[in-house]
Ligand SMILES: Cc1cc2nc3c(=O)[nH]c(=O)nc-3n(C[C@H](O)[C@H](O)[C@H](O)COP(=O)(O)OP(=O)(O)OC[C@H]3O[C@@H](n4cnc5c(N)ncnc54)[C@H](O)[C@@H]3O)c2cc1C
């Protein structure tokens with residue numbers, strides 16, 4: 432072999448290994464983006480679920496209702512992983528990071544050497560702190576396995592009690608109603624979706640659910656579960672007793688930070704990363720539900736729980752791993768499907784000083800715009816996709832908007848965009 | 853398996869054997885076609901799966917519903933041949949479909 436040929440062939444030792452912990456939406460996106468950006472080294476994706484990376488939103492929507500198949504959830508099916516030369520280790524937990532030797536210890540005893548490590552560990556459903564919360568008909572909803580386990584209980588004529596009036600709770604209420612179940616939603620706060628939207632929009636969704644036949648109660652206190660081994664009734668502070676065949680605990684999630692914590696990395700409502708999604712260890716990045724990042728757009732730290740965040744941050748991490756550091760700076764957006772309605776939200780409305788409505792809250796299509804100092808900072812839209820799309824641009828560009836145009840259904844929001852956009 | 857051709861804006865072609873039952877968006881993302889993101893997973897909520905359908909094909913597809921039309925209005929650089937690829941189902945009827953990927957989705 433000539434000398435020049437020898438130098439052109441990368442030797443075994445120069446092949447880099449990137450290990451990703453968590454085969455979810457962020458981990459999967461990081462892996463496939465690495466290949467799209469031309470990385471030729473090893474990519475190892477470790478996940479404690481047995482499934483290849485899959486989409487979670489349908490879990491509380493089309494997958495639970497039975498209209499989407501399990502295969503349709505897969506983002507990267509086995510053939511795609513193979514084609515992209517992504518080594519998938521499923522059903523195995525990452526137990527410990529040894530940062531000094533740059534090794535990851537797995538639950539099956541394997542030890543992986545890494546050049547760079549990505550933590551995409553997501554979150555897990557928060558557990559109800561109530562005696563009986565571990566009984567077999569009380570379910571969290573985070574994974575395919577959770578849906579499979581609850582399926583046999585989600586049957587026509589049965590009673591579902593949903594604890595928590597957040598997105599997951601309300602989406603399951605809609606599906607369960609459609610499946611013919613008798614549905615009760617119990618929310619401890621005075622209104623549903625209290626953490627994510629304004630009272631007007633909460634009232635809208637409360638009405639939609641009640642019209643569909645849901646017994647929706649807010650400001651309630653759950654005092655006990657009755658029945659053994661299965662819970663048969665949920666008892667409330669006001670003395671009422673609600674029959675239940677199936678109970679869903681939709682009370683939020685906690686980020687999976689333990690692996691990072693044990694490795695001595697900073698954790699504060701998520702794994703703390705810088706604007707490039709890197710932890711204090713230059714060889715360890717984090718992305719998705721588990722990561723807490725400084726958001727320049729909002730001037731504060733955020734930990735987001737959304738597909739957009741998982742995917743976009745995953746791509747930023749891929750760029751960073753390849754030495755092309757990008758600042759992660761995102762205007763958050765989110766959606767929720769309930770019955771035939773699609774809610775699309777952009778921006779964070781906290782701190783708004785004026786709300787403008789377009790359309791009619793009593794109808795099934797409207798948009799709520801949130802302004803601060805004259806600028807559009809957020810919008811919630813139902814059944815108005817074009818308004819959502821233009822609001823996304825207006826929020827990102829921090830445009831000062833004319834409230835009269837926002838309120839006038841007959842004028843396209845496009846007219847508010849600066850000419851170049 | 854119907855064959856679909858995805859053209860990058862510069863003309864580079866990606867020919868994909870698409871599994872029937874999936875959407876055109878999924879056929880792209882599962883085969884590492886660049887420039888089609890599919891952030892919302894195909895529920896007509898993100899418009900990051902926007903494509904321009906070949907003019908000969910456009911009229912042969914089922915037309916876009918109201919939701920898709922609304923999303924397309926606000927997509928990046930929409931045009932008369934714009935579609936959301938997640939709303940186009942892969943069936944034998946689309947054998948040979950040609951679509952062009954826009955320069956940007958975000
Ligand atoms: C029911 C439901 C509905 C949703 N609906 C929407 C929606 O409509 N729109 C939206 O934008 N978002 C929605 N979300 C949120 C969205 O799915 C999440 O934000 C997204 O999945 C986050 O991706 P991630 O990769 O950070 O985490 P995940 O997708 O949770 O992936 C993390 C993976 O890492 C694994 N893991 C954790 N620790 C370890 C370890 N030590 N070793 C190995 N593996 C590990 C986990 O088991 C998991 O598989 C929904 C979520 C749920 C649960």
Ligand code: FES
Nearest residue numbers: 890894897899938
């Ligand atoms: S994938 Fe989101 S609109 Fe098509």
